Amino acid sequence: MSEKLIRLKEILGEVSDLNRAISVLGWDQQVNMPPGGAEARGQQLATLGKIAQEKFTADEVGILLEDLMKEFFDPETDDGAMIRVAARTYDKAKRVPPEFVAEQAVAATQGVEAWVAAKHKSDFSIFRPYLEKNVELVKKYVSFFPPAAHPYDVLLDDFEPGLPTAEVLEIFGNLRPKQVALIKAISEAKQVKSDFLKKSFNEKKVWDFGEKIITKFGYDFKRGRQDKAPHPFETTFSVDDVRITNRFEKNAPLATLFSAMHECGHALYELGVNPAYERTPLASGTSLAIHESQSRMWENLVGRSLPFWEHFYPDLKKTFPSQLDGVSAKTFYKAINQVEPSFIRVNADEATYNLHIMLRLEIEISMVDGSIEVKDLPEIWNAKMRDYLGVTPPNDAQGVLQDIHWSYGSIGYFSTYALGNIVSAQLWEKINKDIKNLDEQTRKGEFAELREWLRVNIHQYGHKYDPRDLVRKITGHDIDSAAYVRYLMKKYTDIYGL
Amino acid sequence: MSEKLIRLKEILGEVSDLNRAISVLGWDQQVNMPPGGAEARGQQLATLGKIAQEKFTADEVGILLEDLMKEFFDPETDDGAMIRVAARTYDKAKRVPPEFVAEQAVAATQGVEAWVAAKHKSDFSIFRPYLEKNVELVKKYVSFFPPAAHPYDVLLDDFEPGLPTAEVLEIFGNLRPKQVALIKAISEAKQVKSDFLKKSFNEKKVWDFGEKIITKFGYDFKRGRQDKAPHPFETTFSVDDVRITNRFEKNAPLATLFSAMHECGHALYELGVNPAYERTPLASGTSLAIHESQSRMWENLVGRSLPFWEHFYPDLKKTFPSQLDGVSAKTFYKAINQVEPSFIRVNADEATYNLHIMLRLEIEISMVDGSIEVKDLPEIWNAKMRDYLGVTPPNDAQGVLQDIHWSYGSIGYFSTYALGNIVSAQLWEKINKDIKNLDEQTRKGEFAELREWLRVNIHQYGHKYDPRDLVRKITGHDIDSAAYVRYLMKKYTDIYGL
Numbered sequence: 004m005s006e007k008l009i010r011l012k013e014i015l016g017e018v019s020d021l022n023r024a025i026s027v028l029g030w031d032q033q034v035n036m037p038p039g040g041a042e043a044r045g046q047q048l049a050t051l052g053k054i055a056q057e058k059f060t061a062d063e064v065g066i067l068l069e070d071l072m073k074e075f076f077d078p079e080t081d082d083g084a085m086i087r088v089a090a091r092t093y094d095k096a097k098r099v100p101p102e103f104v105a106e107q108a109v110a111a112t113q114g115v116e117a118w119v120a121a122k123h124k125s126d127f128s129i130f131r132p133y134l135e136k137n138v139e140l141v142k143k144y145v146s147f148f149p150p151a152a153h154p155y156d157v158l159l160d161d162f163e164p165g166l167p168t169a170e171v172l173e174i175f176g177n178l179r180p181k182q183v184a185l186i187k188a189i190s191e192a193k194q195v196k197s198d199f200l201k202k203s204f205n206e207k208k209v210w211d212f213g214e215k216i217i218t219k220f221g222y223d224f225k226r227g228r229q230d231k232a233p234h235p236f237e238t239t240f241s242v243d244d245v246r247i248t249n250r251f252e253k254n255a256p257l258a259t260l261f262s263a264m265h266e267c268g269h270a271l272y273e274l275g276v277n278p279a280y281e282r283t284p285l286a287s288g289t290s291l292a293i294h295e296s297q298s299r300m301w302e303n304l305v306g307r308s309l310p311f312w313e314h315f316y317p318d319l320k321k322t323f324p325s326q327l328d329g330v331s332a333k334t335f336y337k338a339i340n341q342v343e344p345s346f347i348r349v350n351a352d353e354a355t356y357n358l359h360i361m362l363r364l365e366i367e368i369s370m371v372d373g374s375i376e377v378k379d380l381p382e383i384w385n386a387k388m389r390d391y392l393g394v395t396p397p398n399d400a401q402g403v404l405q406d407i408h409w410s411y412g413s414i415g416y417f418s419t420y421a422l423g424n425i426v427s428a429q430l431w432e433k434i435n436k437d438i439k440n441l442d443e444q445t446r447k448g449e450f451a452e453l454r455e456w457l458r459v460n461i462h463q464y465g466h467k468y469d470p471r472d473l474v475r476k477i478t479g480h481d482i483d484s485a486a487y488v489r490y491l492m493k494k495y496t497d498i499y500g501l
Numbered sequence: 502m503s504e505k506l507i508r509l510k511e512i513l514g515e516v517s518d519l520n521r522a523i524s525v526l527g528w529d530q531q532v533n534m535p536p537g538g539a540e541a542r543g544q545q546l547a548t549l550g551k552i553a554q555e556k557f558t559a560d561e562v563g564i565l566l567e568d569l570m571k572e573f574f575d576p577e578t579d580d581g582a583m584i585r586v587a588a589r590t591y592d593k594a595k596r597v598p599p600e601f602v603a604e605q606a607v608a609a610t611q612g613v614e615a616w617v618a619a620k621h622k623s624d625f626s627i628f629r630p631y632l633e634k635n636v637e638l639v640k641k642y643v644s645f646f647p648p649a650a651h652p653y654d655v656l657l658d659d660f661e662p663g664l665p666t667a668e669v670l671e672i673f674g675n676l677r678p679k680q681v682a683l684i685k686a687i688s689e690a691k692q693v694k695s696d697f698l699k700k701s702f703n704e705k706k707v708w709d710f711g712e713k714i715i716t717k718f719g720y721d722f723k724r725g726r727q728d729k730a731p732h733p734f735e736t737t738f739s740v741d742d743v744r745i746t747n748r749f750e751k752n753a754p755l756a757t758l759f760s761a762m763h764e765c766g767h768a769l770y771e772l773g774v775n776p777a778y779e780r781t782p783l784a785s786g787t788s789l790a791i792h793e794s795q796s797r798m799w800e801n802l803v804g805r806s807l808p809f810w811e812h813f814y815p816d817l818k819k820t821f822p823s824q825l826d827g828v829s830a831k832t833f834y835k836a837i838n839q840v841e842p843s844f845i846r847v848n849a850d851e852a853t854y855n856l857h858i859m860l861r862l863e864i865e866i867s868m869v870d871g872s873i874e875v876k877d878l879p880e881i882w883n884a885k886m887r888d889y890l891g892v893t894p895p896n897d898a899q900g901v902l903q904d905i906h907w908s909y910g911s912i913g914y915f916s917t918y919a920l921g922n923i924v925s926a927q928l929w930e931k932i933n934k935d936i937k938n939l940d941e942q943t944r945k946g947e948f949a950e951l952r953e954w955l956r957v958n959i960h961q962y963g964h965k966y967d968p969r970d971l972v973r974k975i976t977g978h979d980i981d982s983a984a985y986v987r988y989l990m991k992k993y994t995d996i997y998g999l
Contacts (some may be wrong), residue, residue, distance in 0.1 A: 014798065016544075016548075017548050017551075017552070020544060020545045020547075020548035021548065021549070021552075023541070023545055024522055024526060024545050024548075027525060027529055027545075028525055029528055031525055031529065035533075035726065035728075037722065037723050037724055037725055037726055037741075037742055037744075038723050038724075038741065039724035039725075039739075039741030039742050040723070040724075040738055040739060040741060040742030042739070042741070043738065043739030043740075043742060043779065044522070044738070044739070045740070046514075046780070047518045047521055047738075047739075048515075049518075050515050050518035050519065051518065051519070051522055053515075054515070054519075054552060111816075143926060217865065222524065223537070224535065224538050225535050225536050226535055226536075226537035226538075227535055227537075228535055237718075240538055240541065240542070240545075241537075241538060241540070241541030241542070242539030242541075243535075243538060243540070243541065244534065244535055244537050244538030244541060244542070246535075281541065282544070381646050405604050487898055499641060
């Protein structure tokens with residue numbers, strides 16, 4: 004290995020160590036930290052972030068990368084891919100002045116605070132000036148980059164490298180009318196029974212059942228753990244320490260099971276990355292959409308399937324005999340797949356979820372190109388909800404204020420959720436070609452072959468391939484919604500007898 | 502504030518943030534980390550430590566300190582004290598080459614590994630070469646400093662700034678014959694009954710009782726938390742996030758209560774530091790001995806006193822009615838103060854504890870000045886145990902291998918434990934002059950005035966005063982063992998009817 008490459012890896016290794024330490028501090032903040040710790044923790048995170056940024060954007064790194072690009076640029080080698088990914092991130096980081104990063108961090112902190120207050124009072128006007136500030140900063144951020152076809156391209160590229168806005172709009176454009184039609188058809192069909200899901204379930208028993216499921220999925224508690232936190236998330240401290248969090252909500256007690264499967268899906272991705280990538284920019288999932296394709300696959304394509312519950316339902320019923328008294332596996336399966344247009348994205352079912360995303364994407368694009376104004380957001384939001392889902396949020400808290408993302412200036416992120424759903428179905432069709440008896444294995448509670456397929460075809464590569472390239476490499480096709488539409492139609496035709 | 506001082510505080514603030522982050526990572530390692538996380542965590546800790554060291558020892562810091570020493574050097578001001586403490590630490594850090602620090606870190610890791618194996622097999626010969634290496638490195642460390650009266654002075658100064666070896670030996674020299682005589686007198690007296698302490702106690706109930714006690718002491722769970730770990734310790738993430746750990750051992754179930762009080766004593770010190778010192782070198786206890794004076798005070802002078810149990814015993818008895826059936830408060834009090842020469846330091850009672858320390862100090866001094874050889878340690882250890890405590894360890898695991906400290910190269914640390922005991926009694930006499938009805942308050946379970954006395958006289962100052970100066974400032978005397986001897990004599994005369 005050339006001395007330059009060794010030196011580059013040394014620096015990137017330190018940057019990685021700092022970023023992993025930031026993750027530990029962030030996890031502790033959500034999971035353990037007593038309230039008194041908040042102020043100092045913010046300062047500690049800011050300092051570590053600043054040092055990581057300084058180390059990464061040092062001129063030495065730029066010179067090393069430039070020299071190495073000449074030597075090594077074979078993207079099929081690990082080192083070549085690492086240099087390519089590092090160079091792209093370096094280029095982005097160098098364009099954005101440190102003072103701007105600091106300004107954005109302050110605006111983010113203030114934005115979250117205002118959002119919490121606004122949501123609490125269900126009053127968008129409290130949040131409005133902070134969102135205006137965030138949008139202004141996002142526009143300024145875009146201005147640091149070369150002009151793109153659409154200013155939103157710059158933002159999207161941070162989450163889905165190489166995927167332009169126009170393509171996402173095309174993918175979503177194809178999908179939207181079909182999902183809207185499906186929802187309409189379902190609304191006119193005979194509805195399914197699901198009242199038993201609202202009964203009282205013992206928290207510890209649900210939690211333990213979730214851990215039983217993800218242990219079968221292959222989540223290794225010697226290389227991870229599940230803790231309680233206000234929101235479920237996955238976080239990576241190293242390829243051998245990938246943790247997840249979960250919560251329990253009395254009004255949706257079994258949601259904990261699906262959150263466990265979802266976060267386990269993220270965790271299996273990170274646990275499956277080639278250990279040789281540790282401490283390099285390749286050592287994590289390649290994009291949010293691909294990550295979400297994994298979490299949604301385990302949560303929905305596996306965890307909300309009939310074969311899955313044919314295996315687990317007898318045990319669930321034994322665990323909760325009174326709650327599930329007289330409920331068959333098929334009835335249970337239908338209930339957890341019930342379609343019901345609702346106000347809140349995170350509670351949405353598979354048939355309606357993507358429409359929540361499309362609405363957000365359209366609003367984000369229009370905020371960034373200036374074609375709508377922040378002050379008009381509640382009205383625009385509610386109009387789109389009526390158009391796509393046929394419901395009108397009763398207030399801002401259940402409407403435009405429901406998600407935290409915009410409060411900390413994250414714009415460009417939402418579409419990755421829907422793209423993840425779409426990609427998960429594309430992968431699923433390919434997997435079912437490669438593993439002929441997948442349903443049968445699921446019916447036996449066996450997931451090793453599926454997990455191994457994912458590890459070999461996706462997980463191990465970490466950040467080596469860009470998301471579109473990875474999907475093409477595996478499926479032979481670009482990202483598109485056809486497989487997802489086929490999946491939805493088949494599933495809901497069965498459930499609702501369409 | 503001068504621009505130089507602002508700049509110095511900025512750098513020291515970042516160094517503090519890094520060190521606090523290191524503490525979070527270390528705590529997580531002990532409390533939460535799945536086994537898989539170990540390797541990467543070691544790397545992360547090494548990187549953060551290296552960056553903190555680099556930042557702190559930058560030439561800029563030296564120049565700033567030198568300039569500021571001229572401007573500001575009034576040690577009675579906070580800034581003056583901060584500059585003095587920072588300059589001393591800087592001078593020490595600059596003398597030790599980074600390569601040496603790295604070499605010592607590697608030797609420490611290997612030493613701990615060898616110690617674990619050696620202790621497991623109770624075979625000193627496995628550990629011997631690693632301890633020899635550590636002693637060699639410690640001697641080299643000493644060589645980086647100007648010659649002192651005794652080479653051990655350099656090591657001791659890292660833990661007890663300003664306290665030379667000769668003085669510690671004098672303090673201990675005065676104390677030793679009195680403690681040895683006391684133990685002899687006790688051994689000839691009528692023994693106390695304590696078999697009920699070995700009964701089976703429910704872990705959760707003991708844990709909760711410990712938390713009840715430390716809540717009464719004033720430990721604020723909004724600014725801290727208690728978790729399970731292999732060893733009890735206290736760790737500070739900020740003045741408002743000070744955590745403790747504890748354990749439960751079936752063969753000493755109520756030890757958990759005393760560990761909780763001990764670590765709470767450390768935590769109250771850190772929680773009481775002037776918040777204005779946050780992110781400066783003043784923001785923690787001034788030395789290990791003063792820290793230990795706090796932990797031992799809450800554990801022993803408060804927690805093993807008769808008034809304390811006059812308050813808590815009825816509740817304890819209600820919690821464990823069968824275990825404590827027929828046991829009076831006085832009998833319980835005598836049992837938890839039973840004197841019994843034993844092999845293991847951490848299990849030692851107040852009458853014998855310091856002798857374990859003196860033995861270690863003498864061995865450390867002789868290792869450092871070369872008057873004894875590592876290979877002879879087991880024999881020397883056992884001989885001293887016979888001399889001081891009249892017992893002979895049956896094997897190395899219960900003898901020379903019992904403590905972890907030497908395995909990671911920590912030499913110079915042990916005497917602070919005994920000094921803490923000694924100082925705690927000096928402070929206690931002063932406190933009882935200032936708070937006339939302290940026993941009465943304790944008997945009512947009221948600790949606010951005691952805690953506030955400690956905060957005002959000790960805690961708030963953090964690192965502002967050196968340990969000897971602080972003791973002089975409070976008591977009017979230098980550190981000496983007279984008060985501790987008075988305390989022991991009075992206590993054990995009562996318990997054993999001497």
